[in-house]
Amino acid sequence: MTLHANPYEPIAARLAEVVDETPTIKTFIFTPDEPIPFVSGQFVQLCLPGIGEAPFTPSSSPREPNRIEITILRTGAVTEALHRLEPGAELGIRGPLGKGYPVDELEGKDILVVGGGVGLAPLRALLYHLFHIRDQVGKIEIKYGARSPEELLFRRQYGQWSVLPGVRFSATVDVPHPQWTGRTGVVTVLLDDIQLDLKSCLVFSCGPGVMFKFVVQKLLELGARPEQIYLSMNRRMSCGIGKCGRCNIGPYYLCKDGPDMNYAKIMGYADVF
Ligand SMILES: Cc1cc2nc3c(=O)[nH]c(=O)nc-3n(C[C@H](O)[C@H](O)[C@H](O)COP(=O)(O)OP(=O)(O)OC[C@H]3O[C@@H](n4cnc5c(N)ncnc54)[C@H](O)[C@@H]3O)c2cc1C
Ligand code: FES
Structure with missing residues (x-):
């Protein structure tokens, strides 16, 4: 584009x-x-x-x-x-x-989407794309965590997403709440219930930096490789076009080379999480 x-x-x-x-x-x-x-x-x-x-x-x-x-x-x-x-x-x-998600790599793959808080917003554009090319990709699992039931984003759509063929959606809120009968705990609690092959699926995650650390750790424990994981590195930016040097991780400018970065590329740098 x-x-x-x-x-x-x-x-x-x-x-x-x-x-x-x-x-x-x-x-x-x-x-x-x-x-x-x-x-x-x-x-x-x-x-x-x-x-x-x-x-x-x-x-x-x-x-x-x-x-x-x-x-x-x-x-x-x-x-x-x-x-x-x-x-x-x-x-x-x-x-x-920026570059956006690697949409050319999705064909034939199972997809795991892991969002936290407002991080479900960028992922929704990816979900719309995945639903559009539904017959070209494998199964899709969406795992989402918010602080409380009131902070669950796009609540009206969960029912529509869950009934799409091959799509599983689940959500959790951080702490128990009288209005919530679903799972509680941070989003990593939902990663124990993945029905995809973690050795071959692609993972897309967007949320607070601290969430990435625990999501990545858990996915690696479950058998995913760094190359399968994309993190939306939506950090502070200024120019947005690779000129000001505000957003780099190692040799990468997140605004130009990302913001969605393959974890294998950035895992060696100290300030990833
Ligand atoms: C590529 C990209 C995509 C983004 N997409 C979205 C989106 O879809 N929806 C959304 O709500 N936000 C998104 N953000 C974050 C958004 O840009 C910031 O929240 C916004 O710049 C804050 O501006 P402000 O003037 O309101 O707050 P500021 O006064 O600049 O900051 C208020 C507080 O928020 C913190 N903060 C500011 N920017 C960020 C950031 N990028 N990451 C983490 N903490 C931050 C500050 O440290 C401070 O504590 C995105 C950021 C990037 C880089
Ligand atoms: S925001 Fe200026 S180089 Fe990335």
């Missing part, structure tokens, strides 16, 4: 709709002035005039470049300003940036 002619020039976009997902997360549906074709896992910079810009990975289907959904956790200045926006607001979108 190509970048806009000038990589620093945003495409004007209008906020069409806002969906309240959880007390801290909203999905923003933008209609850009021109299509933004992206591969799942590629990200964009949202540019808010007078406030700043921040990177986010679309959570919508890559097949809808005229209607980009971005799911955002409120955490600081830019995301708080975004959460205050009303439909009709105008802003800029810069991108798509």
